[in-house]
Amino acid sequence: MTQQQTALQPMTPHDLTQIIFQHEKLFILDVRNQSDYHDWKIEGKGIESINIPYFDLIDGVEPALTHIPEGKKVLVVCAKEGSSIFVAEQLVEAGRSDVYYLAGGMKAWSEHLEPVKVGDLRDGGALYQFVRIGKGCLSYMVVSNGEAAIIDTLRMTDVYTDFASSHQVQITHTIDTHLHADHISGGKKLADQVGATYWLPAKDAEEVTFAYKKLEEGKEITVGNTKIAIQPIYSPGHTIGSTSLIIDDQYFLTGDILFVESIGRPDLAGKAEDWVSDLRHTLYSRYRELSNELIVLPAHFGKITELGEGGVVSARLQDLFENNPGLNITDEGDFRRAVTENLPPQPNAYQEIRQTNMGKIKPSPEEQQEMEIGPNRCAVHDK
Missing domain, CATH: 3.60.15.10 (Ribonuclease Z/Hydroxyacylglutathione hydrolase-like)
Known part of the structure; x- marks a missing residue:
């Protein structure tokens, strides 16, 4: 994982686990429904996360850009993977670097x-x-x-x-x-x-x-x-x-x-x-x-x-x-x-x-x- 990534990359549950174990900093954009996010989300000492549902980002990721800090590694998360890939691609196109999506989504995270x-x-x-x-x-x-x-x-x-x-x-x-x-x-x-x-x-x-x-x-x-x-x-x-x-x-x-x-x-x-x-x-x-x-x-x-x-x-x-x-x-x-x-x-x-x-x-x-x-x-x- 390079600091100046330009192409979108997956982050595996193993990779994410090591980030949490090492207390590394990571910003998570969770695009699941609000109820799912509030019931269960990814947490860690170095983790900062926000929830903006996928349907609020279909027409563009501008609502998310103002909340995502510059210079931080960004991980987009959804239930199964597909929605997070779509949103993460839009973030890369908008000029954000170091953007990842969670491979397999929260279903894979649950089973790791x-x-x-x-x-x-x-x-x-x-x-x-x-x-x-x-x-x-x-x-x-x-x-x-x-x-x-x-x-x-x-x-x-x-x-x-x-x-x-x-x-x-x-x-x-x-x-x-x-x-x-x-x-x-x-x-x-x-x-x-x-x-x-x-x-x-x-x-x-x-x-x-x-x-x-x-x-x-x-x-x-x-x-x-x-x-x-x-x-x-x-x-x-x-x-x-x-x-x-x-x-x-x-x-x-x-x-x-x-x-x-x-x-x-x-x-x-x-x-x-x-x-x-x-x-x-x-x-x-x-x-x-x-x-x-x-x-x-x-x-x-x-x-x-x-x-x-x-x-x-x-x-x-x-x-x-x-x-x-x-x-x-x-x-x-x-x-x-x-x-x-x-x-x-x-x-x-x-x-x-x-x-x-x-x-x-x-x-x-x-x-x-x-x-x-x-x-x-x-x-x-x-x-």
Whole structure:
């Protein structure tokens, strides 16, 4: 990407992700409808964006030119790509340089996974986080001695198989910490593809239509011959079966129970009042029995500010006990109100997503893509 670009170029979701990770400056002209923009947009520390709908620019881009600063890299964004190419071409013709369009539009942005290394494991191997930056989903791959386990697998399974192939490891386990409601799990699909074992908490699996192995406390899942144990910890609250994982005695995968800046919501299965006490017990009792030095790795992030160095979303458990507002509500009644009232809107198509993850319905790939459009909303304080 040259500073004095004259011809229009695409910017891939990977390119955009790196810009956000590096806190580079970028000006975004989003030409989707206002409602879509306000519901879900591209954000970052160096990102400035405005929304001017495509239909306001069909007859010319003059309404946009006065808002676009000189000397900044400009990215035009739309839902699928076509409208952004048209507008970006007009900007280039109007004399603007360094203009790009987002390849694949927001649909591609929603599906992009960026693998980042979290750290090394003590007896060899490594832990990787796959950041679905456009939707705020996080999944993980544990690699040890030629084998890999994937936790909270997303439906874009090719990303994991390609990564495993490039690292010369075989995927032997896929694990879901709970039955997801905001995105379609790829755990069972990937396990079937590669001959791996698929794990799911039994209490979340009462209605599933397929075979699985019970993820439950007291069991250990070993990856490779170096005994990198994935130790399940029963931690209900977001769902009745939610199960956290301790990996290598140093990493704590909390699923959708605990996030860096918030806590999980208990209402996505319609049982908020029933599960509030479970959620509080998990967060205020069970987690406090664990080592404060564990590195928390959640299944989602709600705000771009939760991305740390290199794009990794993580925090020390002790720091969350001190700074996370959801872990510092001393009165039980106040806690109950906080996690059941004034919650963010529920995730798009979450009931259909739960049905899909149970195997009860089988939407087409296009339907699955549409079901997942928009932000995740699994936290109490996402907005």
